[in-house]
Amino acid sequence: MDAKLFPSSSLKLSGTNLFWLLTTGLSAAVLILDITAGRLNNLGASLTLPFLICAGVVTIAGYWTVPVLQRLKTGQIIREDGPQAHLKKAGTPTMGGVFFVPVGVIISLLWVAxxxxxxxxxxxxxxxxMLTLAYGFIGWLDDWQILRLKSNKGISPKTKLALQIGFGALFSLGLIVQSYFTKTLxxxxxxxxxxxGLAIPLGLIFWPFADFVLVAESNATNLTDGVDGLMGGLGAISLxxxxxxxxPTSPDLMMFCACMSGSCLGFVAHNRNPARVFMGxxxxxxxxxxxxAVAIQTNNxxxxxxxxxxFFIETLSVMAQVGYYKATKGPDGIGKxxxxxAPLHHHLELSGWTERQIVAIFYVINALLVLLALAVH
Structure with missing residues (x-):
């Protein structure tokens, strides 16, 4: 893609402006959803209150947590072969997931209790x-190993994949037990x-497929996290x-999504360009x-x-890059x-796009995809 398709003059947005546009858009969305569903005055069923509470708590928590992460010397190690503009980000605290993920999880559990x-x-x-925290734990292990070794190599890919599959299998096993004993799924x-109204019956094959979905989705969101404010904002919109x-069918999981979405928004307050912290x-x-976890439990x-x-396109871009490189290797062992x-957002950066352009366009595309999903659901 050519940056000229979206000239900078048409997207003169600072990271702060993008954050406030995201905040306004999401806040309007939760209000509209609550008003149209007639639940705005129902404390237990309203999306708006838990969303705003989580956003506010994470925003406030960040002002205390980010300096702590700085004192703990959790500065990000920047790849030297990446976009040169990213080298100035070296030393920015990472592992920000330790403060925004638990907030969404804890408040959602308290809310439904x-x-x-x-x-x-x-x-x-x-x-x-539990699945969210388990995958967050895998990410923490990877981040900690990167910081400990002062390199971009965290835990080995095989170890990470084994842990993802293992926790995913435990999650699926829990659902099987739940389905058998409670008949609530x-x-x-x-x-x-x-x-x-179409459907593909999978039978017992569904359970390994569910594990694959968890692994694929978590790796896809991991690959997408590479530009200030990008994954935080996309996570808020998607959730x-x-x-x-x-x-309509799972109001408690709706509440979980609202809490996690609000937590993502609160994190963007600190992760917007230029980022004070990365989620890692x-x-x-x-x-x-x-x-x-939400999609699997609700058949969505x-x-x-x-x-x-x-997230899917970002993953495909990495697969295509690796596949093409291997397929075009010459006698010298170097391919094209x-x-x-890769991923795609780095290609756009090297093509002349600014980080803010990428974030703005991806936010808009993500919002349109949400509307499409709602329309065909």
Whole structure:
């Protein structure tokens, strides 16, 4: 893509302006959703209050946590072969997921404990919360190893994948037990629901497929996290969109999505360009886990694919880059590059796009994908 398609004169947005536009848009969205559903005055069912509380708590917590991360010397190690503009970010604290992920998880658990929509919903939120924290823990291990070794290599890819598969399998096992003993999951959970009433029955194959969805989604959100304010904003939009989709059948999981969305928004207050803190794998892996856990429990995997279209494209860009490089290797062992750099957002940067242009366009695309998912659901 050419940066001239979106000239800088048409997108003179600072990181702060982008943050306030995101805040205004999401706040308006939760209000509209609550008003149209007639739940604005229902404390236990309203999206608006938990969303705003989580956003506010994370924003305030960041003013204390970011300096602590600085004192702990959790400065990001920047790849020397990456965009040169990123070298000035060296030393910016990372591992920001340690303060915004727990806020969303804890407040959502407390909310459904005091204002349960139905008993089965509490179990579903607990399952999603534990999977989110488990994937956040994997990310923390990776971030800590990077900081400890002062390099870009964290835990080995095999170890990370094994942990993701293992926690995903435990999550699926928990759902199987829940389904057998409580009969609270959707009766068609082992099918892939498609638009227009279509469905693909998978039977027992669904469970390893669910594990694959969790691993793929968490790695996709991890790859997307590479530009100031990008994954935080996309996470806020995607989680709120998924919450709107599951609201009619799973109001408690809707609440979980609202809390996590608000937490993402609060994090962007500190992660907007120029970022004071990065979420690290601690945050990005957790967000993928949260999205996957909600989609699997509510039979909305297809909707998640639409909502997470940007995550999917970012992942494809990496796969295409690696595949093309290997396929074009010459006798010298060097291949050609399909993109200037993968994932896609780095290719756009090296093509002349500013970080703020990328973030603004990706936000808009993500919002449109959410509307599409709502339309075909």
């Amino acid at each position: 005091f204002f349960p929509a139905k008993d089965s919903g509490q179990i579903a939120v607990f399952a999603a919360a 959707p009766s068609n959970i082992t099918t892939i629901a498609l638009p227009f 709120l969109g998924l919450g709107a989709i599951v609201a 794998d601690t945050g990005s892996l957790a967000l993928g886990g949260a999205l996957g 995997i297809w909707s998640l694919l639409i909502i997470g279209g940007i 590059r399909l993109l200037k750099m």
